[in-house]
Amino acid sequence: MRTIAIINLKGGVAKTTSSINIAYILTTRGHRVLLVDNDKQGDCSRGLNRRTSDGDGIDRIMTDRHPDMEHLIHKTDYEGLDIITANLGLLTANMEVTMDRVRPQQNRLKKALQQVSDQYDFCVVDNAPDINISVINALTAANDVLIPVEVDDNTLEGMNELLDQIQEVKEELNPDLQNVRCFVSKYQKGNQA
């Protein structure tokens, strides 16, 4: 299984839209895809009609020593596309994680995904506009990082901080992180920016 993390510190640059579309397009090419909603806003889950306010999802992957992946993975309405959902439970889960001084904090998603790596060809991880412990977990699990950028006056805002963080995770935690690429999102013909 190849894991693709969609990340940008900036909000509203189409991380979620791109995550859902990339995941869906991969299924149309015959791949089995697991989409991970790694953002407490739960927009990915909402986009695929799977959001609940109190259901278990990525929060349990962050907190449980042995997360029950069968319980946490849901089918979507699209053949070959499954999802792990998110809701505000991720906020308290992350507080718990960052106070845990015993178990490593950064590799929880990676370890959970290893459980199902033979069931999927791709895992696509949608992230919050942040560098929090969830995003660090996504970077630690990823083979590829895709950064959607909206071309406007602030396109590069936060980019150096993000690239520094990616480099640090690659050096310290994830030698399997191979590709980091940007792509232009929300492009409109005639946009002069």
Ligand SMILES: Nc1ncnc2c1ncn2[C@@H]1O[C@H](COP(=O)(O)OP(=O)(O)OP(=O)(O)O)[C@@H](O)[C@H]1O
């Ligand atoms: N190609 C596009 N053209 C025009 N609007 C788009 C396009 N892609 C996404 N949008 C719109 O941009 C808004 C933000 O998209 P989206 O929620 O995917 O961004 P995000 O980066 O995930 O945001 P957040 O940082 O809050 O998680 C949404 O209203 C979405 O419908």
Ligand SMILES: [Mg+2]
């Ligand atoms: Mg989003």
